[in-house]
Amino acid sequence: MGGILFIGTGSAGERILSIAYATFKNLRSKENYFIAVNTSKKDHERVQSYFDERGIKDHSNFLFETIGEETLSGYGAGKDPKLGQSAYEADKEKLLKRLKSLHKKENFKIAIPLSSLGGGCGTMVVGELASDIRNEIGIRVIPICTIPFRREGDLLIGNALLGLRNLLDKGLNPLIFDNELMMRFSQTVGEGVDRANIIITSLISSLVDLVEYGGFSNPPIDIIDLTRLVIPQCGFFTVAYLDNLKDFKRKWKDLFEFNKSLVSQPITQTNCFIMFKARSFPHEVVEDGLSYLRVKYNAKEIIPTTIEDKSFAGYTIAAMIWGMSIEGIKPPLKTKRPLGEEIRKMLKI
Ligand SMILES: Nc1nc2c(ncn2[C@@H]2O[C@H](COP(=O)(O)OP(=O)(O)OP(=O)(O)O)[C@@H](O)[C@H]2O)c(=O)[nH]1
Ligand SMILES: [Mg+2]
Structure with missing residues (x-):
């Protein structure tokens, strides 16, 4: 049930x-x-x-x-x-x-x-x-x-x-x-x-x-909680994973950005869910993660949660962020033609 x-x-x-x-x-x-x-x-x-x-x-x-x-x-x-x-x-x-x-x-x-x-x-x-x-x-x-x-x-x-x-x-x-x-x-x-x-x-x-x-998890999280984060116009998700803590501390932001499911900007503020997952997750990275969302994504509301279990390998940060613009999607949501074709169209040849 x-x-x-x-x-x-x-x-x-x-x-x-x-x-x-x-x-x-x-x-x-x-x-x-x-x-x-x-x-x-x-x-x-x-x-x-x-x-x-x-x-x-x-x-x-x-x-x-x-x-x-x-x-x-x-x-x-x-x-x-x-x-x-x-x-x-x-x-x-x-x-x-x-x-x-x-x-x-x-x-x-x-x-x-x-x-x-x-x-x-x-x-x-x-x-x-x-x-x-x-x-x-x-x-x-x-x-x-x-x-x-x-x-x-x-x-x-x-x-x-x-x-x-x-x-x-x-x-x-x-x-x-x-x-x-x-x-x-x-x-x-x-x-x-x-x-x-x-x-x-x-x-x-x-x-x-x-x-x-x-x-x-800590604090416990019910998937229903996510629904209160959903705001216009759209959201994206991303994940950063590495098996080694030293590298993870250095690189998680780059991975987080590179692995985004959508590239766009916040319309104004965003609502975020962020999950930290490891056998044991270092608190300083959790703090760093929350502050990153506030600064980079102008996060208004954040639901953070940490899931620790000895069966987990490596370090994972996963996030879902709503409040992103559709107009701001990059590359823009329109047909991409080969450059030669664009030039011919411009010059009408
Ligand atoms: N990510 C992903 N995109 C897919 C996949 N199959 C199709 N697409 C994309 O989906 C769009 C087409 O949607 P489909 O689901 O194939 O179309 P449909 O809703 O079945 O519609 P009809 O076939 O016209 O009845 C295109 O933009 C494809 O690139 C898939 O398995 N994964
Ligand atoms: Mg079909």
Whole structure:
């Protein structure tokens, strides 16, 4: 009783949840549920066979929901968010009824809708569903979304902006993972997607840890507490990890900055959650961490927590920071064209 309800929408949402589920055993604990809501039945079949290949026989808390089958025949929404939205409208009542009765049985602490913005299904469905879960089922929600690689073009980037607007209009301020930041290490979009998924699935695993270990942390933390930190417009997450304390003391700020899921500025002030995790975490670094958030991110409210256990290797600082600007996202959320093309466009040749 009292776990997390994860909802993946669209192909990316479904894929990321399935990878997290297969990779981290702690997620499979029966108090958490994973619902893949998708227009594409093929995606559901792919995940089924991915679980079979991985030898995951019992995945009874990973459920598949197809929406809009009557009009879309179980295919994707062809990168048209209007189709995704009408697919949701068509099956919304049935879906919410199922989620409501699941919640009655499981009493979830929090719901985490997860989606890529840019495609036909996830872009609008994530905001619609997140707001219905909050308003009609009464579960607090923290959405997590990715935004497209800038080379994916005007259609996907335009869709992503539409999806962001929909979330903001509904008072939902997502944690954003900017796929584009992965291009610093990747030659191809495919490689970038794989790297992105490793980071996002680790975040999912940490959130599950927080539910499990939060009561033993200092001060004790309930994942519900995070919801009071959520402020407009959006947030990001980051993690700094090293196994050696001497290096960690020197380098954690650089790692913290480099590993951010989004580059932007605070609109004015921010709200932050920061977790320090080690076998035994030095107090001076905790103090340093809090002061860094106050100075660099103009933090108004900070929820800090330290989790110590002899099973932990190395030193980790993980943070989630809300109050960041969408306009200030870097690189800007618009299509990146090769330089030659930009010049030709400017000179009209
Ligand atoms: N991080 C991450 N991004 C992904 C992944 N798969 C797709 N994307 C990004 O997601 C966007 C497209 O969203 P999808 O989830 O594929 O689209 P969809 O919601 O299924 O929409 P349709 O296929 O049109 O029905 C693009 O910006 C992709 O770069 C993934 O596994 N991980
Ligand atoms: Mg799809």
